[in-house]
Structures are given as structure tokens and as C-alpha cells.
Amino acid sequence: MKPRLIIYLTLGFPDNEFVEDFVQNIPDGIIDGFELGLPSSDPRYDGPKIRSTHGERNHFSQDHMGRVLQTCSDRKIRVNLLSYYSDIENEGGKNLQMLAGLSAHEMIVPDLLIDYAEVADAFISSLKASGISLIPFFNAATPDKVIKKYVNETDSWIYYGLQPSTGINVPVNIPEVVERAKSVIHERDIIFGFGIRNGGDAAEIIRAGGHGIAIGSAIVDDLAKHDERAAILKISEYREAIDSAV
Amino acid sequence: MYQSREKEILPEYWYNVVPDLPEQLSPPKDSKKDTSSIDMLNRILPKKLLEQEFSFKRREKIPEEVMELYHQIGRPTPLVRAINLEKKLGYSGKIYFKYEGATVTGSHKINTALPQAFYAANEGVQEVVTETGAGQWGTATALAASLNGMRSKVFMVRTSFNQKPLRKQIMEIYGAKVVPSPSIETEFGRKTLAERADHPGTLGIAISEAVEYALDKGFKYLLGSVMNSVITHQSIIGLETARQLEIEGEEADVMIGCVGGGSNFSGFVFPFISGKAEMIASTAEEVPKFTHGKFGYDYIDTAGLLPQLKMFSLGAGFVPPGIYAGGLRYHGAAPALSMLVHSGRIKAEDVGENEVLAAMRLFAGTQGIIPAPESGHAIASAIRYAKRDPQSRKNIIINVSGHGLLDLSIFSRGEK
Numbered sequence: 001m002k003p004r005l006i007i008y009l010t011l012g013f014p015d016n017e018f019v020e021d022f023v024q025n026i027p028d029g030i031i032d033g034f035e036l037g038l039p040s041s042d043p044r045y046d047g048p049k050i051r052s053t054h055g056e057r058n059h060f061s062q063d064h065m066g067r068v069l070q071t072c073s074d075r076k077i078r079v080n081l082l083s084y085y086s087d088i089e090n091e092g093g094k095n096l097q098m099l100a101g102l103s104a105h106e107m108i109v110p111d112l113l114i115d116y117a118e119v120a121d122a123f124i125s126s127l128k129a130s131g132i133s134l135i136p137f138f139n140a141a142t143p144d145k146v147i148k149k150y151v152n153e154t155d156s157w158i159y160y161g162l163q164p165s166t167g168i169n170v171p172v173n174i175p176e177v178v179e180r181a182k183s184v185i186h187e188r189d190i191i192f193g194f195g196i197r198n199g200g201d202a203a204e205i206i207r208a209g210g211h212g213i214a215i216g217s218a219i220v221d222d223l224a225k226h227d228e229r230a231a232i233l234k235i236s237e238y239r240e241a242i243d244s245a246v
Numbered sequence: 247m248y249q250s251r252e253k254e255i256l257p258e259y260w261y262n263v264v265p266d267l268p269e270q271l272s273p274p275k276d277s278k279k280d281t282s283s284i285d286m287l288n289r290i291l292p293k294k295l296l297e298q299e300f301s302f303k304r305r306e307k308i309p310e311e312v313m314e315l316y317h318q319i320g321r322p323t324p325l326v327r328a329i330n331l332e333k334k335l336g337y338s339g340k341i342y343f344k345y346e347g348a349t350v351t352g353s354h355k356i357n358t359a360l361p362q363a364f365y366a367a368n369e370g371v372q373e374v375v376t377e378t379g380a381g382q383w384g385t386a387t388a389l390a391a392s393l394n395g396m397r398s399k400v401f402m403v404r405t406s407f408n409q410k411p412l413r414k415q416i417m418e419i420y421g422a423k424v425v426p427s428p429s430i431e432t433e434f435g436r437k438t439l440a441e442r443a444d445h446p447g448t449l450g451i452a453i454s455e456a457v458e459y460a461l462d463k464g465f466k467y468l469l470g471s472v473m474n475s476v477i478t479h480q481s482i483i484g485l486e487t488a489r490q491l492e493i494e495g496e497e498a499d500v501m502i503g504c505v506g507g508g509s510n511f512s513g514f515v516f517p518f519i520s521g522k523a524e525m526i527a528s529t530a531e532e533v534p535k536f537t538h539g540k541f542g543y544d545y546i547d548t549a550g551l552l553p554q555l556k557m558f559s560l561g562a563g564f565v566p567p568g569i570y571a572g573g574l575r576y577h578g579a580a581p582a583l584s585m586l587v588h589s590g591r592i593k594a595e596d597v598g599e600n601e602v603l604a605a606m607r608l609f610a611g612t613q614g615i616i617p618a619p620e621s622g623h624a625i626a627s628a629i630r631y632a633k634r635d636p637q638s639r640k641n642i643i644i645n646v647s648g649h650g651l652l653d654l655s656i657f658s659r660g661e662k
Contacts (some may be wrong), residue, residue, distance in 0.1 A: 044275050045273060045275075047276070047282050047284075047285070048276070048278075048279065048280055048281055048282050051276075051279055052279070052280070055279065113270055114269075114270045114271075114272050114273070115272055115556075117269050117270070138270075139273070140264075140300050140301065140302040141264055141270055141271045141273060141300070141302070142270045142302075143264070143265050143266060143267050143268070143269070143270060144265055145268075146269065146270055163300075164273035164274060164284060164300055165273060165274075165275075165276070165282075165284060169285060169288065170284065170285075170287065170288065170296050170297070170299070170300055171288075171293050171294075171296055171297040172297070172300075173297070176303075177302075180302050180303075
């Protein structure tokens with residue numbers, strides 16, 4: 001099976017027009033989906049690169065999100081959204097109502113199972129009622145029984161973080177991490193992200209049995225410079241790395 | 247007790263509680279926008295230690311070289327039935343204590359200093375740096391560095407530096423350079439002294455100075471408590487205890503230890519966490535982190551050089567009084583321990599100075615061991631427990647984390 005490559009973009013960064021052009025211009029077949037982050041006031045599990053995309057340099061608007069999702073829908077590019085639960089809670093669920101009307105049907109909420117575990121079951125139910133599936137986010141610190149519980153309560157693919165936050169590099173034994181994830185999660189695709197430094201890491205994940213990778217920090221500098229060509233070139237290199245690892 | 251069966255008692259693996267926690271531990275958090283303090287750990291910690299810090303593995307093999315050092319410094323430590331204390335209290339159940347004071351440095355701290363120094367030496371490091379509160383951690387680091395052929399530097403909280411000249415002397419005999427913190431050797435120390443020339447120091451300030459010094463000089467920093475990797479190494483206390491109880495044909499009903507940053511207590515109880523034993527964390531009334539602290543993200547160190555952790559904390563800027571138990575002055579507690587206290591799995595209680603001194607006297611008079619004042623809290627909590635229901639048949643197991651032979655001056659202060 002062809003490994004999946006998912007590209008993370010923070011909506012509104014570096015500006016709305018660039019993001020809209022980017023999703024329009026990315027060549028067919030190079031990626032398998034976009035992960036679109038809603039700008040957060042507290043992107044607590046993100047490293048410095050992604051954090052820089054959430055701050056004052058962000059120009060997000062709801063119309064912008066609608067246009068991006070429409071383009072992805074027209075181009076048949078799969079999309080999932082990412083929002084921190086702390087933001088959803090702060091906005092009293094308004095975001096959730098807004099998302100229910102959009103064409104994205106999968107969502108990552110990275111802090112939900114960690115800092116808001118007490119409301120996670122109810123939130124997953126309300127997402128389902130809005131036609132949205134939660135993509136569970138796990139990492140090395142997720143206890144086995146927590147993984148099993150939320151694998152049972154959801155039906156989407158799984159996002160597994162290699163690192164404690166994005167774009168940082170504490171020592172990780174990739175084959176061991178993949179093996180651990182696969183030993184607890186069965187019959188679901190596992191996409192690995194958080195701290196994939198280069199094509200070598202990406203290939204190692206696929207060789208170890210991962211179903212795909214998600215990258216974001218790797219292209220932030222190119223996006224910040226409005227350099228679409230450089231970003232697409234980098235994405236192509238990751239594509240080649242994971243395809244050749246199969 | 248049981249020393250002749252040491253091979254049977256010493257475990258081959260440390261235990262990491264993270265995969266067995268009821269909930270997921272919140273990851274460390276950066277607060278600076280443009281840099282990552284988590285990534286910065288790569289520069290100051292041995293690689294293997296950092297790998298263990300974020301490990302999902304339930305078991306971690308103890309390197310053969312570290313195992314040999316464990317034998318050399320007195321492991322396994324004894325588990326002793328406190329029969330005389332039981333009689334004195336009129337307690338119908340059994341009271342055991344695990345005696346970490348039997349190590350050559352006189353406390354549990356050597357359990358993690360040895361592997362950390364071993365990992366640093368394997369990377370070719372010439373010098374390690376750390377902080378110390380009461381002096382036990384600095385002593386352990388100094389010896390561990392010496393045993394691994396490295397130099398060491400210790401930033402010692404000024405109030406302890408002044409109160410405990412013998413501790414400083416021991417560290418120096420082991421080859422360490424010891425400076426009082428706040429010091430003039432770091433930018434943060436100089437800034438702190440400029441604000442208050444007679445600052446008594448805190449562990450949070452000393453950690454900041456040690457980290458800054460390690461970053462400036464390119465040395466490795468050794469962690470005394472709080473972090474997961476340290477607690478994993480300290481699990482040797484609980485793993486040995488479990489085996490010793492098994493040999494004795496007994497089970498733990500109640501486990502009691504003292505908490506500064508949480509490493510001796512967590513290392514003692516975490517290997518039992520999946521069982522039914524009641525667990526009580528005893529803290530100083532003057533530093534009531536669990537009963538009056540806030541559960542949320544806070545800095546490990548006062549300058550905020552290290553990442554924030556989700557834990558019980560009285561605030562990284564908290565300046566505790568210069569209390570009799572320097573090892574309990576830290577503002578926070580280990581995240582996994584904090585989570586388990588927050589969830590109610592582990593109970594916490596504060597104990598005041600008079601009760602601790604009385605407990606230490608009683609323990610010394612019945613068992614012959616003068617415990618460290620920090621461990622005196624655990625003993626005081628155990629005595630409270632036994633007195634509440636003297637007819638109980640429960641087995642109470644206390645972790646006596648160190649001896650108090652260098653803390654005798656506290657007895658001359660008189661009870662308050």
C-alpha cells in the first residue's frame with residue numbers, strides 16, 4: 001500500500017492568499033491530504049517553528065477557511081482540521097458549530113486526551129453528532145489502556161507523535177516507536193508526525209511499518225518567505241523518500 | 247537483612263510508570279516563542295537520559311557497569327522490620343522500613359547519580375554540574391562523577407551551605423567544587439544577588455544557575471529529582487522492596503514516604519502502583535505543595551531556562567523558610583506523582599517540625615537509626631497512621647530515604 005503523506009498548514013499563515021494559492025497549486029498526487037490548523041492562542045504542543053505560524057503574523061478569517069476547504073474539495077484532496085480544545089472551550093463551542101457546516105469530516109484535537117480527558121467522551125460524542133470523527137492523537141507518554149480506549153471509541157486513522165512537541169529532536173528510536181504503536185493499535189492506519197527531521201526519518205518510519213507521515217515544521221521557513229516552489233520541492237523529497245522505502 | 251541474597255533482590259531492570267498511569271502525562275511545555283527549552287535539553291543532558299525521559303518502555307535494562315556500581319555503594323539496601331517501634335506504639339500490625347541511608351553517601355540520591363554520570367562519561371564529558379538543596383544530591387553527584395572519572399561542580403542553596411559545612415566538606419573530599427547559590431558565577435545568580443544581597447537561595451535558583459553554567463561551559467547537567475528518568479532510576483527502591491517483602495512472605499498495605507521533588511517517594515511506590523496498597527506522601531507544613539499548591543504548568547527552575555511541567559506547585563518564585571529539612575523546600579513535585587495525587591490514588595499530608603523531631607527521636611530511640619529530617623516526615627506520618635488504629639493488622643512500609651548524621655544541629659534548635 002502506498003504510504004500517506006500529510007502536509008500541515010496553519011490557516012492564515014503566512015497570509016490567506018498564499019495558503020489559498022498553495023492548496024490550488026500543489027501538484028496532483030504529491031500529497032494525500034492537508035491537515036489545516038486553526039490559529040491558537042496557546043499552541044502548547046507545538047515547537048518554535050509551528051508556534052511562529054500561530055501568532056501575530058497570522059491573518060486567519062473564516063471566509064479564508066471556507067475557500068481553502070472548497071478548493072481541497074474541488075481537487076479531491078482529503079482534509080482534516082486541527083484545533084486545540086482550549087480554544088474550542090474558550091469560544092464556547094462556536095467553532096464546532098461552524099466546522100459542522102464545512103466539508104472537513106475529521107479533526108485532531110491534540111490536547112483533548114491529555115489536558116481535558118474528563119470531557120473527552122462527551123466531546124467525541126458531540127463531534128460525531130456534527131458529522132466529524134476525532135483523529136486520536138497519541139505519543140510515547142500515552143498509556144496503553146488510554147490508547148485502547150480511544151481506538152475503540154473512534155473510527156478514523158491515528159496520529160502518533162514521535163516527539164513531545166512538533167519540530168524538536170530529543171533522541172528517539174524510530175523502529176521501536178513504530179513497533180510500540182503497532183503493538184497497541186490494530187487494523188487502523190497510523191500516521192506519524194512531530195519531529196520528522198528529514199527524508200531518512202520518514203523512510204525509516206515507513207520501513208518500520210508506519211502507514212504514513214505528517215510534516216509541518218519542515219516547510220515553515222519556505223512558507224514564511226512565500227516561497228511556494230521551495231516548499232513543494234521539499235514535499236516532493238519527502239514523497240520520494242517514503243515511496244522508495246516501500 | 248537479606249544482604250546475603252543480594253543477587254536475588256537487585257533487579258536487572260528499572261521500572262517506568264508512564265505506560266501504567268491512569269491518564270496521559272502532559273508533555274513539557276515551552277514558554278518562549280522563538281526557542282525550544284525542550285530542544286535545549288539536548289545540549290545539557292546525556293543522550294541516553296533524554297531518551298529515558300520520554301520513553302514509553304515499561305522496563306529499562308540497568309547497564310552492567312551501573313549494576314556493579316550499585317553493589318559497590320551498598321545496594322540492595324536493607325528492609326528492616328521495626329519491631330521496637332511497633333512495640334512502643336502498641337501497634338498490632340507490622341512496620342517495615344526500607345533504609346536508603348545505608349548507601350555510602352547516606353541517601354537514595356546515589357541511585358540516579360550513578361547512571362546519569364555513567365551516561366555522561368560514555369559521551370566523553372569531562373565535567374558535570376548540578377545543584378543541591380540539603381546536600382544529599384550534591385554528595386551523590388560528587389561521588390558518581392568521581393567513580394566515572396569526571397570533575398563535578400555543585401551549586402548549593404546558600405542557607406544549606408551555611409548550615410551544613412560538613413556536607414560541603416564531604417562533596418569536596420569526593421572532588422567537587424561547591425559554591426553557594428545564588429552565586430556570582432552566573433548571570434542569574436548575579437541578578438538575584440543584586441536584588442537581594444542576603445538571599446537565602448532556593449532549589450529553583452540553584453537549578454537555574456547549574457543549567458546556565460552547563461550551557462555556558464558545554465558541560466552536562468545532572469538531574470536530582472522531578473523528571474521521569476530520575477524516577478525510573480529510583481524505582482530500584484520499590485523493586486527491591488517488593489522482592490524483599492516477597493521473600494518475607496508479606497505484602498505492602500500502606501506505603502509512606504516524604505516528598506521534596508518526589509523522586510524517593512515515587513521510586514518507592516510506583517512499582518506497587520497497580521496494586522491495592524494505600525500510599526501516603528508526607529510533605530513539610532512549611533512547603534505545602536499538595537495541600538495548598540496549584541496543579542498546572544509551572545517552571546522547574548526559577549529563571550525559566552528549563553521547560554514547564556504540569557505539576558503541583560507553590561510557584562517557581564516561591565521562597566520557602568530556611569526549614570530544618572532542606573530537601574523538602576522545592577516548590578513543585580514530579581508530574582507523574584502530581585497526577586496521581588490529583589487523581590486521589592496517592593494521599594498527601596503535611597507534617598510540622600515539632601512532630602517530625604519527636605518522630606525522629608522516637609525512631610532513633612527504638613531502632614537506633616537517626617533518620618534524615620526529610621525522612622522524619624515519613625516516619626511521623628507512619629506513626630500518625632499507626633496511632634489512629636493501633637489494632638490494625640496492616641503492614642506499614644516506610645521509606646527512610648537517608649540518615650541524619652549530618653543534621654544533628656536541628657535537635658539543638660529546640661522544639662517550637
